[in-house]
Amino acid sequence: MSSDRQGNSLSGATPEAIEHYDQAVEAFNIYRGDPVALVDSAIAQAPGFAMAQIFKAYLYGLATEPEATAEAQSIVATVKSLAMNEREQSHVAALDHLLQGNWTKAAVVLDHHNIRYPRDLVALQCGHLMDFYRANARDLRDRIARALPQWSPEVPGYSIVLGMHAFGLEESGDYAQAEERGRQAIDLQPLDCWAHHAVAHVMEMQGRAQDGIGWMIAREPHWSGDDNFFKVHNWWHRALYHLDLGQAEQAIALYDGPIREERSTVALDMVDASALLWRLHLSGHDVGERWQELSEAWDQHADGRLYAFNDWHAVMAHLGAGRESEVERITAALRGNADPTAETAGWARDTGLALVEGFTAFWRGDHQSAVERLHGARFIVNRFGGSHAQRDIIDWTLTEAALRGGLKDVAEAMAQERLALKPHSPVNRGFLKRARNGSGGKQQAA
Secondary structure, eight states, rough: OOBOTTTTTTTOOOOHHHHHHHHHHHHHHTTOOOHHHHHHHHHOTTTTTTTHHHHHHHHHHTTOOOOHHHHHHHHHHTTTTTTTHHHHHHHHHHHHHHTTTHHHHHHHHHHHHHHHOOOHHHHHHHHHHHHHTTTTTTHHHHHHHHHGGOTTTTTTHHHHHHHHHHHHHHHHEEEHHHHHHHHHHHHHTTTTTHHHHHHHHHHHHHOHHHHHHHHHHHHHHHHOOOBBTTHHHHHHHHHHHHHTTEEEEEHHHHHIIIIIOOOOOOOHHHHHHHHHHHHHHHTOOOOOOOHHHHHTTTTTTOOOOOOOOHHHHHHHHHHHHHHHHHHHHHHHHTTTTTTTTTTHHHHIIIIIHHHHHHHHHHHHHHHHHHHHHHHHHHTGGGGGSHHHHHHHHHHHHHHHHHTTTHHHHHHHHHHHHHHHHHHOHHHHHHHHHHHHOOOOOOOOOO
């Protein structure tokens, strides 16, 4: 019986096709190389190789981009005509839910799948990403915890599972164990940029900006290669450390260099670019024409229907670029996203719309409305999208809106909340100083 490196049986495969498939999965595991090209080679050698087609559908379906989602739907239609075993049929059931916009249903299908097939590494990683995109910290941790006892250092991919567990532990607030597990994963596989990123998150959440910069610099050769899909996100993390230390010029240099120099149109990269420019703007820095380029790059990737987390970040860029028609287009799409069958429609109406309206009010100087929208939204925003570090932009904007709107009590309360988590942050200390001094004007660039 043909099987993958973890011993899962594969329908319709040949030995040569399996070799390319395993290489594609490994590239996906460490976000390095081109898994699509590799899996295409596997499919070319064995068109009936069901798991290769399923894996490709996941690659496109998890991209959170409209065109990629359409391609994934086409692939799944092809897969359904192929011979499959029960494990592969279970994957297709998860994909059906995912591509209908029901991420939680898809993730729950993979919960049961992972319990039955704990060494299915593709299922573990795809489920982990679904947990990330729907901001489910508990399943980020526990999906992996349930399967981990069935793994050992002798099983190929063990380090990848450790790295995923590290990130789940971090998002659940278990920072000490997360850092320990992430470093353990990297010792086994130095190129695992997800494990590296988990440790970077720990340092971000603990306010260890100097440690974080050192961590990124020391390991830069392992995560910054040209073929590394996750490199921009890791550069973004380094930029956050610099911002937290008040070193905005270094953050701007990183934006103009490795974060945006290639003008990527990958949604993940553009999310990071929008979030960094917005933080720089909040810090009192004029980022100039950078908004225009980024806004135009978002045009084909934000439709107000597929994934509201992306739409919200697109609106940041459109506001900065002064493209009011695009802001209104996305806002109207979010407001009118009434599909009763898709979970993503609820994300759009209940969470994405509040964030877009709050950020738009802030940009237009209606700070009272911004505070009202964002204070409520921050308690429900973990229903969809991103990490704690990514969602911090909401509280940062809320605090700045309170300061600029003269809401001294709200501003001081938010500053104290932030200082409780990061007592040494110059940004947070600056918030408290401004709140107490009543200096609610725009943040002055250092």
